[in-house]
Amino acid sequence: MNDVKTYPKKPYYNIYKPLKKEGAGAALQFSYDPDRRAIFLEAANQKGPKLEIGSKDQFDWDGKIVFKIGVADVAKMLPLFNGREKVAKCLHSQQDLGRTSVLEITAGVYQDKPNFAVKLSRTMDGETRRVGLFLSQDEMGVLAHFMRESLTRMLGFGGV
Numbered sequence: 001m002n003d004v005k006t007y008p009k010k011p012y013y014n015i016y017k018p019l020k021k022e023g024a025g026a027a028l029q030f031s032y033d034p035d036r037r038a039i040f041l042e043a044a045n046q047k048g049p050k051l052e053i054g055s056k057d058q059f060d061w062d063g064k065i066v067f068k069i070g071v072a073d074v075a076k077m078l079p080l081f082n083g084r085e086k087v088a089k090c091l092h093s094q095q096d097l098g099r100t101s102v103l104e105i106t107a108g109v110y111q112d113k114p115n116f117a118v119k120l121s122r123t124m125d126g127e128t129r130r131v132g133l134f135l136s137q138d139e140m141g142v143l144a145h146f147m148r149e150s151l152t153r154m155l156g157f158g159g160v
Contacts, residue, residue, distance in 0.1 A: 010034070013146045017133050018050040018058050025050070026133040027059045028118065030069075030143070032150040039069035039150050041103065043120045043131035065122045065131055067092070067103050074151045080105055081144035099124040116140045 012031040019025035025046035032039050043066075044059040051058045069090070079085035090103040099122065106117045116139075119132040135143065152158045 011146065011150065013142060015133070015135065015139060015143075016059070018046050020050050022049045023047065025059075026131050028131075028133065030146060032146075032153065034153065036068075037070075037154045039074075039147070041067040041069060041120065043067070045131050063129065065101070065120050065129060067101055067120055067122075069103070069147075069150075071151065071154050073103070074147050074154070077105065077144075077147055080107060081140075081147070083107075097124070110134070113137065114140075 010031050010033065012029065014027070014029045016027045017025045018027075023046055027044050027046075029042040030039055031042075042061075042064050044061050044064040046058060047060045048058075067090075073090040076090055077088040080088040086107045088105045092101045094100070101122045102120070104117075104119045106119075108115055108117060114137040116135045116137075117132065118135055119130065121128055121130045149158075
């Protein structure tokens with residue numbers, strides 16, 4: 001009899017894009033938290049020049065921006081995923097903390113192929129930090145699926 005208990009992993013989708021130009025790339029980590037019924041986006045800029053694949057020091061995780069994505073935010077993204085809108089913008093304002101965060105995804109075209117600009121910013125105490133990168137149509141397709149599956153769980157369908 002096997003007494004080893006296994007725990008399911010949290011659903012996640014990570015995109016790492018270091019570029020040759022110092023500080024030009026970024027990383028996005030999306031994870032679904034079943035306890036909080038929300039998606040958490042952690043975004044970090046590249047630090048330094050492009051390193052070897054798998055280098056843990058490639059991105060500034062100490063200076064990351066964290067953004068909580070809820071049902072209303074996913075609802076704003078659905079028309080973008082379905083091609084009915086060109087921009088999805090989610091604004092979170094925490095006046096008690098003096099903090100404003102904005103997640104914006106814009107559909108565009110690069111070299112005759114669809115692409116998507118993802119920008120995340122956080123303003124606090126008069127200082128604004130930004131992380132941004134471009135996603136291919138394939139990457140956006142996976143992200144759209146991740147968001148829809150997470151939404152199903154947020155609404156209480158299909159388990160946690």
